[in-house]
Every structure is written in structure tokens, then in C-alpha cells.
Amino acid sequence: MTMESTVSTALSMPIHSSVLWLIPFLPLFGAILNGATGRRARNPKLVDAIALGSMALSFLLVLCCFAQLLGQAPENRSVNQTLWSWFELGGAKVLGGVTQNTMAWAYKFDPLSGAMALLVTGVGFLIHLFSTGYMAEERNDGTYYRFMAYLNLFVFSMLNLVLGANMIIMFLGWEGVGLCSYLLIGFYFEREYAAIAGKKAFVTNRIGDFGFLIGFFLIFMIFGATDFDTLMGMTRGILAMPQITLFGITHAPTWWFNLIGCCLFVGACGKSAQIPLYVWLPDAMAGPTPVSALIHAATMVTSGLYMITRMNFIYINAPVALSLVLFIGALTAIVAASMGLAQYDIKKVLAYSTVSQLGFMFMGMGAGAFSAGMFHVFTHAFFKAALFLGSGSVIMACHHEQDMRNMGGLRKHMPWTFASMGIATLAIAGIFPFSGFFSKDEILWKVFEGWYSGGSTLSLLAWIMGMLAAFMTAFYMVRLMVMTFYGDYRGAGHADPYGLTVPSEVVHHAAPDDGHGHDAHGHDAHGHGHAHVPTEVPWNMWLPVAILAGLALIGGFLNIPHSLHWIGSSHFSEWISPLLFQTGAHHAHEGAPAIEYILMGVATLVWAPGAMLLAWVFYAQDPSWARPKAFVKRFPELFEWVNAKYYVDEFYEAAFIGPCKQLGAQLWAFDSLAVDGMVNGAARFTLIISHACHWFDANIVDGLVNLVAWILQQISLGFRKFQSGRVQNYAFVKFLA
Amino acid sequence: MPSMNAVLFISFLLFSVGVAGVLIRRNVLIILMCVELMLNAANLNLIAFARHSGTVAGQAFALLVMGLAAAEVTIGLALVVALYRKKDTIQVDQINLLKG
Numbered sequence: 070m071t072m073e074s075t076v077s078t079a080l081s082m083p084i085h086s087s088v089l090w091l092i093p094f095l096p097l098f099g100a101i102l103n104g105a106t107g108r109r110a111r112n113p114k115l116v117d118a119i120a121l122g123s124m125a126l127s128f129l130l131v132l133c134c135f136a137q138l139l140g141q142a143p144e145n146r147s148v149n150q151t152l153w154s155w156f157e158l159g160g161a162k163v164l165g166g167v168t169q170n171t172m173a174w175a176y177k178f179d180p181l182s183g184a185m186a187l188l189v190t191g192v193g194f195l196i197h198l199f200s201t202g203y204m205a206e207e208r209n210d211g212t213y214y215r216f217m218a219y220l221n222l223f224v225f226s227m228l229n230l231v232l233g234a235n236m237i238i239m240f241l242g243w244e245g246v247g248l249c250s251y252l253l254i255g256f257y258f259e260r261e262y263a264a265i266a267g268k269k270a271f272v273t274n275r276i277g278d279f280g281f282l283i284g285f286f287l288i289f290m291i292f293g294a295t296d297f298d299t300l301m302g303m304t305r306g307i308l309a310m311p312q313i314t315l316f317g318i319t320h321a322p323t324w325w326f327n328l329i330g331c332c333l334f335v336g337a338c339g340k341s342a343q344i345p346l347y348v349w350l351p352d353a354m355a356g357p358t359p360v361s362a363l364i365h366a367a368t369m370v371t372s373g374l375y376m377i378t379r380m381n382f383i384y385i386n387a388p389v390a391l392s393l394v395l396f397i398g399a400l401t402a403i404v405a406a407s408m409g410l411a412q413y414d415i416k417k418v419l420a421y422s423t424v425s426q427l428g429f430m431f432m433g434m435g436a437g438a439f440s441a442g443m444f445h446v447f448t449h450a451f452f453k454a455a456l457f458l459g460s461g462s463v464i465m466a467c468h469h470e471q472d473m474r475n476m477g478g479l480r481k482h483m484p485w486t487f488a489s490m491g492i493a494t495l496a497i498a499g500i501f502p503f504s505g506f507f508s509k510d511e512i513l514w515k516v517f518e519g520w521y522s523g524g525s526t527l528s529l530l531a532w533i534m535g536m537l538a539a540f541m542t543a544f545y546m547v548r549l550m551v552m553t554f555y556g557d558y559r560g561a562g563h564a565d566p567y568g569l570t571v572p573s574e575v576v577h578h579a580a581p582d583d584g585h586g587h588d589a590h591g592h593d594a595h596g597h598g599h600a601h602v603p604t605e606v607p608w609n610m611w612l613p614v615a616i617l618a619g620l621a622l623i624g625g626f627l628n629i630p631h632s633l634h635w636i637g638s639s640h641f642s643e644w645i646s647p648l649l650f651q652t653g654a655h656h657a658h659e660g661a662p663a664i665e666y667i668l669m670g671v672a673t674l675v676w677a678p679g680a681m682l683l684a685w686v687f688y689a690q691d692p693s694w695a696r697p698k699a700f701v702k703r704f705p706e707l708f709e710w711v712n713a714k715y716y717v718d719e720f721y722e723a724a725f726i727g728p729c730k731q732l733g734a735q736l737w738a739f740d741s742l743a744v745d746g747m748v749n750g751a752a753r754f755t756l757i758i759s760h761a762c763h764w765f766d767a768n769i770v771d772g773l774v775n776l777v778a779w780i781l782q783q784i785s786l787g788f789r790k791f792q793s794g795r796v797q798n799y800a801f802v803k804f805l806a
Numbered sequence: 807m808p809s810m811n812a813v814l815f816i817s818f819l820l821f822s823v824g825v826a827g828v829l830i831r832r833n834v835l836i837i838l839m840c841v842e843l844m845l846n847a848a849n850l851n852l853i854a855f856a857r858h859s860g861t862v863a864g865q866a867f868a869l870l871v872m873g874l875a876a877a878e879v880t881i882g883l884a885l886v887v888a889l890y891r892k893k894d895t896i897q898v899d900q901i902n903l904l905k906g
Binding site: 796797 | 825828829830898899901902903904905
């Protein structure tokens with residue numbers, strides 16, 4: 070009774086917007102504190118306390134704000150805090166005349182950004198916790214504080230991105246996460262591949278940011294504002310205009326909205342790893358595994374999705390841009406999923422899986438179902454973070470081995486990790502009632518509906534591609550699980566009856582027993598790293614994975630599809646619906662639940678289990694993997710083609726990077742020959758002129774002067790004779806006179 | 807009583823010897839002596855003309871000149887001593903500071 074009344078009092082209280090700024094700034098303070106003083110901290114536990122403490126406080130604050138938001142009426146669920154006005158943009162010429170715009174450093178906590186902040190801080194905290202175990206080697210060599218400071222800085226940037234109340238703050242976060250991604254991918258910068266991967270991610274993101282900026286500028290030119298609330302409020306007025314003329318081009322508002330949508334989508338492609346800018350994400354696996362989980366699976370890569378949802382008032386009125394999003398999403402989903410089929414590196418499989426799942430989310434956005442796409446962001450964050458962290462545990466237990474051919478049989482040795490990853494696998498495959506079923510099937514249904522009731526052929530095509538991608542997803546995930554956890558352990562020093570292992574590429578840069586961190590009793594008795602048995606990782610590593618797996622198990626019930634309303638309601642869709650632009654064309658949910666039921670049933674009972682069964686038959690039933698080997702033998706080119714990721718990297722190298730380097734070399738040659746030549750020529754010319762001047766001066770001018778002097782000298786020589794200095798001579802002359 | 811012309815001629819010869827000595831000789835002492843010769847030639851002239859005109863003014867002049875010459879020689883010899891101390895010589899051809 071007392072507690073209930075306390076809760077209700079807390080909920081009815083107005084939200085304290087004054088603490089909103091602490092949510093992003095606490096991790097920033099943690100980053101600054103750790104970055105500035107962490108090097109001198111003798112005990113890494115101090116670094117842990119600062120990093121995890123700031124994250125936990127931030128998470129609790131988000132929870133408080135979120136709980137208070139829940140207590141409000143749906144139309145009041147928005148809290149704004151303006152910290153200071155960042156800069157004034159006076160006299161910029163926009164469509165509505167000259168604007169006097171103040172760019173404020175402002176935060177906005179509403180259902181969408183609140184949910185994202187909850188995800189970022191919650192999953193972020195679990196990943197921080199995991200890092201304390203995973204980075205056991207770095208704890209002792211003095212680079213640990215750097216890692217933790219980067220992680221906190223990343224969370225700060227990501228919170229700016231999602232909580233920013235206008236596009237400027239969003240862009241600040243957008244660039245900040247790109248920077249942190251670069252720093253964290255290149256964390257092991259002494260290894261060349263990591264440094265190159267970081268550079269690749271940064272440059273690829275810059276290409277996307279170019280599109281994002283152009284879209285941003287166009288929005289500012291048309292609306293004359295950057296504040297999300299203002300933009301959304303103005304949309305109807307802009308749409309009502311018959312024509313919009315910018316830069317001498319006159320078109321209907323929809324045309325401009327399409328242009329903006331496409332430009333912004335280029336930015337989303339870069340950040341969220343869509344075709345053609347997805348190439349950086351698989352390479353980003355060069356970073357530490359917690360980074361892959363935090364940045365490249367759960368949070369940063371979803372910023373493109375978040376941005377599109379934020380900008381739904383643009384997209385919902387831009388049919389061409391939406392079609393582009395749908396098509397690119399479907400294409401990415403199927404292409405990336407097929408690449409994941411033939412990878413052996415456990416993290417690479419998960420990386421392509423991430424790209425593919427992001428494609429699914431974009432498909433949902435493209436179908437106009439922003440809440441479905443956003444919901445998949447959340448469920449994906451849970452199960453993919455669990456999978457990535459689980460893979461991190463596996464890699465650590467296997468002494469930094471990443472090749473799945475050298476694993477196997479870990480089920481017996483790592484029960485917690487196995488159970489968590491198993492749940493996450495079922496979730497990503499879309500088995501009822503795991504969360505992936507609800508989110509992925511919602512997306513596929515919305516896409517299908519686009520064809521079924523909208524008559525769009527593109528939607529049908531996208532739906533078919535999505536279904537194939539879902540099939541492949543279930544297949545490669547079971548393949549991953551079987552190769553890693555079933556059979557017998559094939560690590561160094563163990564029997565390998567089927568000849569499955571490959572020479573390990575692991576660089577043993579640390580002492581052999583460092584891999585296990587805390588559990589000193591593990592394999593130390595063997596005295597060396599060979600023939601050891603992998604053991605379960607410490608609690609601070611398996612616990613986050615287990616929590617995430619639990620969320621992946623139950624998360625789906627937050628958004629039950631309408632047709633399954635007898636299970637529960639679609640909380641999530643209702644939750645963010647106040648932020649979605651209402652087109653007015655409310656076509657009632659006319660049903661067709663029969664078809665939806667059939668599709669759902671097929672997907673979860675036949676389609677995904679079929680793929681899983683196929684993978685099981687291929688890899689688990691026959692431990693020698695004879696069937697996939699025979700398949701590869703039969704289609705060697707196909708396997709080679711897929712295993713090499715369709716040679717996209719090579720194509721980019723040949724088509725863009727090579728010519729760019731060529732152009733650079735040409736420009737350099739031009740610079741060194743023509744420009745430097747001109748400068749040197751000018752210098753040489755000046756030198757010659759000055760030599761001539763010097764000769765003229767020394768010979769002609771000085772010569773004339775000397776000539777006058779010489780003449781005078783010659784004349785005076787005669788007169789000198791008179792002045793003998795002898796008084797007698799002078800006296801003689803005087804006598805003569 | 808020698809004739810006026812003879813006296814004037816002797817005086818002329820004395821003066822000429824003095825001038826030639828001043829102009830030709832290198833030794834400062836000799837030059838000083840020659841200057842004395844020229845003064846005495848002038849004295850002779852003064853006395854001759856005084857006698858011829860029958861007045862004593864000329865003779866008084868001659869006495870004055872003698873006194874003057876004595877003073878002049880004193881200063882001259884002092885200069886010679888100073889010169890010798892400075893230049894270690896009394897040969898005038900070696901004293902040519904004014905040579906251009």
C-alpha cells in the first residue's frame with residue numbers, strides 16, 4: 070500500500086527536466102576522468118568503478134525519467150531541456166525568407182529517444198561489465214583505462230545522437246559515434262589490420278555523412294529550422310505548398326522530400342552498414358569483441374534506423390525514398406545473409422548477420438512500418454549483443470581462436486554461454502515465442518501487406534528476398550552453434566579425426582594463462598597452453614550474456630502483432646505512435662488475419678525450423694561435415710565466390726580506391742612536376758635576373774664611379790709632385806716669385 | 807772709403823750666398839747660419855744707405871736687426887734641438903711631413 074502510493078506519487082509528479090542533461094554527461098565525465106587520470110591509477114578496479122559507476126548512474130536516471138514518462142498522458146510524453154544556446158545562425162537565407170535561428174544545445178526525452186536511451190545505457194552497462202572480464206590482458210599493460218574511456222565517450226556520443234532535440238545535436242552525436250568507432254576498432258592499433266579497419270570504417274562513414282549533411286542542409290533550406298518538434302509541426306504546411314523553388318529548381322514538395330529522404334538514407338547506409346557502404350562493418354571485427362557488441366551490433370549501427378524514424382515525417386511523404394529504403398534493405402538482408410553462410414570466423418558470421426538484420430530493419434522502415442523496424446532494433450540489440458558477447462567468451466576460452474573449425478564441443482565446458490547463445494540463436498531465427506519472431510515477422514508481414522493490399526510489385530520482391538534471408542539466417546546461426554558447441558573440442562593438441570581444423574592464426578602475444586583472467590585454477594596445472602580444455606568464463610562475463618539472452622527471450626512480448634491480440638497488445642507501437650506523422654489516410658486494419666496467420670505459422674513452424682534442421686543435418690548429424698564438403702566440391706566456384714564475399718572489397722579496391730589512389734598519384738606528380746616546377750622556375754628566373762643585375766652593378770655602375778675616381782687620381786698625380794713636403798722647395802718657389 | 811756701389815754689390819753677394827745656402831743646404835744649422843748671412847746683408851745695406859743719406863736712423867735699424875737676429879737664433883736653435891729630439895735628424899730633406 071505504502072509502496073504503491075509512493076510510486077503513484079512519483080509518477081504524478083512533473084518530470085524534473087533539469088536532470089536530463091546528466092544522462093549523456095555522466096558518461097562524458099567518466100570518460101574525461103578515466104582518460105585524464107586512468108594512466109596513473111595503480112588499480113584497474115578504480116577505472117572500473119568510474120566507468121561502470123557513471124554508466125549505472127546514467128542508466129538509473131534513464132529508468133527514472135522513463136518511469137515518469139509512463140505516468141504521463143500519451144500526448145504529454147515529451148521532456149525538453151535546453152542547456153545553452155550553442156550558436157546563432159543569423160541572416161541565413163531559407164525558403165521562408167531570412168532566418169534568425171538559434172542552435173540550442175537541447176535534449177529531448179520522449180518515447181522514442183527514451184526507449185533508445187534505455188537501450189544504449191542498459192545494454193551499454195552490461196557490455197561495460199563484460200569488458201571488465203574480457204579485457205583481462207589489457208588490465209595489466211596500461212591500456213585498459215583508454216579502452217574504458219573510449220567506451221564511455223561512445224555512450225556519451227550515442228546519447229547525444231538519440232536525445233538531441235535538434236539536428237545539430239544529433240549530428241554531433243552522429244559524428245561522435247563515428248569517431249569512437251574509429252578509435253575502438255583501431256584499439257589494437259599496433260596491429261596493422263586493426264588500424265586499416267579503423268580507417269576504412271571512418272572513411273566509409275564520411276561518405277555516408279556527406280549524404281546526411283546534404284539532406285540536413287536541404288531540410289534547413291526548406292523548413293528554416295532544425296528542431297524536431299518544429300519540423301514535424303511545419304510538415305503539413307510545407308506539403309500544402311504547390312511548388313518549392315530552391316537554387317532555381319522548381320518542383321512539388323514531394324519531390325524535395327524524396328530528395329531529402331534519399332540523401333539522408335545515404336547517411337543511414339554509411340552508419341547502419343547497408344549496401345553499398347556496408348563493407349566497413351565486417352572489417353570492424355578487428356576491434357575487441359565488446360566493441361563489436363556495443364557499437365557494431367547493438368547501438369551505433371542502429372542510429373541510421375533511429376534517424377529515419379525521427380524523420381518519419383519526411384519519409385512517410387516521400388514514396389520514392391521509401392521504396393529505395395525498402396529495396397536496399399531487402400538487398401542487403403539477402404546478400405549479407407548469403408555471405409554469412411560461408412564464413413569460418415565466428416565474429417565474421419555475426420558481422421554479416423548484423424548487416425543482414427539491419428537490412429530487415431530497413432525493410433520495415435521502407436514498408437512504412439517505423440515501429441516494426443524500431444522494434445526489431447530493440448530485439449536485435451538484445452540477441453545480437455548476447456551472441457557477440459557469447460562469441461567473445463568463446464574466443465577467450467579458446468585462447469583468441471576465432472576460426473570455428475578449431476572449436477567444437479564447447480557445450481560441455483561452457484554451459485552458461487551455450488544456453489545464452491542458444492536462446493539468442495532461436496530468437497534471431499524467429500522461433501515462437503522468442504523475440505525475433507515478433508519483430509521479424511511483423512516486418513515481413515508489413516512488407517507482404519504492401520503487396521497484398523497495396524499492390525506494389527517491389528514489396529513482393531522484397532518479401533521474397535526477406536524470406537530467403539530469414540531462411541539463410543536460421544541456417545548460418547545453427548551452423549555457427551553446431552560448429553562451436555557440438556562435436557568434440559578440436560583445439561590445439563586435441564584429436565581431430567576428420568581433419569577439420571586449419572592452422573591457427575592466433576598470435577600468442579600474452580602469457581598462456583592470461584586468457585582466463587580470474588580463474589587461476591583452470592589449466593595452469595598443464596604448465597603450457599597446449600591440450601588445455603576450455604572452461605567457463607568468470608561470472609562478470611557470462612552474467613551479461615545471460616541477462617541479454619533473457620531479454621531476447623521475453624522482449625518480444627512488448628509488441629505483439631495486432632492479429633495476435635489475444636496474447637497481448639502492441640505496447641511498443643502505441644508507445645512511439647505519438648512521434649509518427651499522421652498522414653490522415655487511416656485505412657482501418659481490414660484484417661486478412663487468415664493470411665497473416667498462415668504466413669506466421671509457415672515462418673515459425675516450417676521455414677525457420679527447416680533451415681535449422683538442414684544445418685543440423687549438414688553439420689551435427691555427420692561430424693565429418695561430409696555433406697557440406699561434397700556440396701563445396703560440386704560447386705567450387707559458388708563457394709569460392711560466397712566465401713570471398715562476392716569480391717566486393719576487391720571490386721571497390723579496383724573501381725574506387727585504386728582510381729582514387731591513381732588520381733592521388735597523378736595529382737602528386739602534377740604537384741611535384743608542374744606546381745613545384747613553376748615555383749622552382751620562378752626562383753631560378755629570379756636568380757638569373759639577380760645575377761645579371763649584380764654583374765651590371767659591379768661592372769657598369771661601379772665602373773663609372775671608379776672611372777671618375779681614376780681620372781681624378783691621374784690628374785692629382787701631376788699635382789702631387791708640387792707638394793714635396795720640403796720647406797726648401799716651397800721657399801725656392803717663393804724666391805722665384 | 808769704398809764706393810756706394812761696391813758696398814751694395816758686397817751686400818748683394820752676401821744675400822745671394824745666404825739665399826743659396828737656405829735653398830740648397832740640408833743641414834738646419836747651416837740654414838740658420840745662411841739666414842744670419844741674409845740679415846747681415848740687409849744690415850750692410852741699411853748702414854750704407856744711412857751713411858749715404860747722412861742720417862742715423864739706418865744705423866739704429868741695423869742695431870735693432872742685430873738684437874732681433876740674436877733672439878731669432880736663440881729660438882731657431884731651440885727649434886733645432888726640439889726637432890732633433892723628435893726626429894733624430896737635422897737634415898731637412900728627411901723632414902717632409904707635408905709631402906702630398
